[in-house]
Amino acid sequence: MQHTAQQYHHLRSANSNELRQAVRTARYQSHTAGLAPGCLQANIIILPESEALDFMRFCQRNPKPCPLVGVSETGNPVMHTLGEDIDIRTDVPAYNVYRHGNLSESLTDIEALWQPDHVAFALGCSFTFEDALTRAGISVWHIENNKTVPMYRSNILTCAAGAFGGEMVVTLRAIDKHRVDEAIAISRQFPLAHGGPVHLGDPDAIGLHDLSKPEWGDAPPALADKVPVFWACGVTPQHALMRAKLPLSISHKPGHMLVTDIDDQAEVPVYQRN
Amino acid sequence: MQHTAQQYHHLRSANSNELRQAVRTARYQSHTAGLAPGCLQANIIILPESEALDFMRFCQRNPKPCPLVGVSETGNPVMHTLGEDIDIRTDVPAYNVYRHGNLSESLTDIEALWQPDHVAFALGCSFTFEDALTRAGISVWHIENNKTVPMYRSNILTCAAGAFGGEMVVTLRAIDKHRVDEAIAISRQFPLAHGGPVHLGDPDAIGLHDLSKPEWGDAPPALADKVPVFWACGVTPQHALMRAKLPLSISHKPGHMLVTDIDDQAEVPVYQRN
Numbered sequence: 001m002q003h004t005a006q007q008y009h010h011l012r013s014a015n016s017n018e019l020r021q022a023v024r025t026a027r028y029q030s031h032t033a034g035l036a037p038g039c040l041q042a043n044i045i046i047l048p049e050s051e052a053l054d055f056m057r058f059c060q061r062n063p064k065p066c067p068l069v070g071v072s073e074t075g076n077p078v079m080h081t082l083g084e085d086i087d088i089r090t091d092v093p094a095y096n097v098y099r100h101g102n103l104s105e106s107l108t109d110i111e112a113l114w115q116p117d118h119v120a121f122a123l124g125c126s127f128t129f130e131d132a133l134t135r136a137g138i139s140v141w142h143i144e145n146n147k148t149v150p151m152y153r154s155n156i157l158t159c160a161a162g163a164f165g166g167e168m169v170v171t172l173r174a175i176d177k178h179r180v181d182e183a184i185a186i187s188r189q190f191p192l193a194h195g196g197p198v199h200l201g202d203p204d205a206i207g208l209h210d211l212s213k214p215e216w217g218d219a220p221p222a223l224a225d226k227v228p229v230f231w232a233c234g235v236t237p238q239h240a241l242m243r244a245k246l247p248l249s250i251s252h253k254p255g256h257m258l259v260t261d262i263d264d265q266a267e268v269p270v271y272q273r274n
Numbered sequence: 275m276q277h278t279a280q281q282y283h284h285l286r287s288a289n290s291n292e293l294r295q296a297v298r299t300a301r302y303q304s305h306t307a308g309l310a311p312g313c314l315q316a317n318i319i320i321l322p323e324s325e326a327l328d329f330m331r332f333c334q335r336n337p338k339p340c341p342l343v344g345v346s347e348t349g350n351p352v353m354h355t356l357g358e359d360i361d362i363r364t365d366v367p368a369y370n371v372y373r374h375g376n377l378s379e380s381l382t383d384i385e386a387l388w389q390p391d392h393v394a395f396a397l398g399c400s401f402t403f404e405d406a407l408t409r410a411g412i413s414v415w416h417i418e419n420n421k422t423v424p425m426y427r428s429n430i431l432t433c434a435a436g437a438f439g440g441e442m443v444v445t446l447r448a449i450d451k452h453r454v455d456e457a458i459a460i461s462r463q464f465p466l467a468h469g470g471p472v473h474l475g476d477p478d479a480i481g482l483h484d485l486s487k488p489e490w491g492d493a494p495p496a497l498a499d500k501v502p503v504f505w506a507c508g509v510t511p512q513h514a515l516m517r518a519k520l521p522l523s524i525s526h527k528p529g530h531m532l533v534t535d536i537d538d539q540a541e542v543p544v545y546q547r548n
Binding site for chain 1: 323326327330331334335336337338342344345347348355393433435462465469470541542544
């Protein structure tokens with residue numbers, strides 16, 4: 001059964017901790033867009049320690065698709081640097097489980113799968129800079145129409161590390177011509193949320209020949225006189241994870257993010273107890 | 275024998291690759307301030323793979339003192355993400371070797387010490403934002419007077435990971451009152467070069483009771499009507515390394531940095547072959 005934030009009006013005003021409690025106790029298991037405004041939300045990747053160093057190298061070399069905001073201790077599911085009492089086995093609304101590179105199941109908790117050698121990684125997401133674009137009055141189609149951002153597998157190659165590599169997944173936001181420079185400048189201020197765009201203009205130049213057919217998310221309307229602007233996407237590490245064909249790895253389910261206690265404007269993503 | 279850039283006038287105009295060749299062939303083994311302008315310079319830490327994951331966690335949790343700009347493959351001394359043909363065993367002008375937490379020797383190459391399980395880490399340094407301050411016409415005492423920036427061990431604690439932790443080392447730059455906001459804004463634009471300051475004003479608040487006695491670098495003049503502004507310092511990871519008391523670890527010798535081929539304005543510190 002899928003609950004949406006619309007059905008749970010009281011969660012619209014929940015803070016990050018209350019929201020995670022609702023997730024942990026299975027009262028909320030849906031997408032997190034717009035929830036706990038002002039709090040950093042994160043993509044999650046979980047894999048064995050034997051792959052963790054290469055995965056961190058992959059993130060370091062590809063900070064736009066993979067802006068690392070938190071790393072657990074090995075085998076400890078409590079992500080203490082991201083907030084108060086965050087248990088990564090239960091506090092994400094939904095998870096995808098990959099076995100040998102294939103999506104095998106989606107779950108709402110992973111207590112049965114967590115291993116003593118698991119390491120959890122949290123990566124920043126685009127909600128942060130989208131909020132900033134919205135505050136600046138820059139129109140973004142998928143937000144205004146309550147759709148999911150269109151995502152495409154580009155031909156831009158990531159910088160590989162160990163088993164991790166492959167093409168960069170990008171998101172499209174069509175921006176009014178006269179606001180493009182401003183959109184770039186705003187997003188560059190958020191290196192922990194994908195930073196500045198990776199490409200502007202001609203989609204063919206990055207291997208995208210039909211914008212009406214995104215690989216994930218909703219099909220966008222025609223560009224009209226807007227400029228197509230492409231940002232690195234947090235689905236890139238999931239794509240890299242599948243290519244790596246590990247026996248077992250876990251991610252959040254797209255859109256179903258970990259909501260942290262970190263201020264989404266923070267320069268340093270480390271939770272300070274009051 | 276110590277050679278200085280003043281004795282090697284031709285190196286003042288050398289590009290990063292030429293400079294590294296001079297270092298590798300022992301024609302230059304001194305500090306790198308002001309050399310290969312426009313190229314990112316980096317602090318270096320080398321330790322065994324068994325400690326590498328915790329050290330990367332330490333960097334992720336303390337991005338101001340430890341802005342990670344490159345990580346080698348295990349056992350491979352060629353840091354391909356930072357430039358053309360960079361061999362970390364020979365291309366740094368001078369190294370400090372630590373044994374069980376104590377500085378045991380300084381060397382000009384470490385070919386004899388490099389191990390098959392070694393991982394090399396490059397961390398951004400303050401030269402990048404200092405250049406930007408200088409370009410903006412903000413006066414910085416140690417640059418104008420060809421001194422070394424004063425460094426202090428503050429009482430600000432880093433966020434620990436495994437064996438790595440301890441106090442943050444900070445640098446002092448006394449800034450004209452009316453330019454402080456600008457200096458903050460400029461440095462925040464360089465998250466790979468320590469980002470914005472960690473403290474402004476009262477030195478006692480971060481445990482510094484006598485600014486005339488820095489732990490490293492040169493003693494600064496009295497503040498007069500300038501504001502003391504403190505930034506996180508790249509000596510912090512060396513301090514953490516010494517506290518960790520590993521049997522063997524290696525760093526660059528302070529001021530003797532790796533000069534990379536990365537543009538020091540780059541958003542992503544990954545070298546793209548032309």
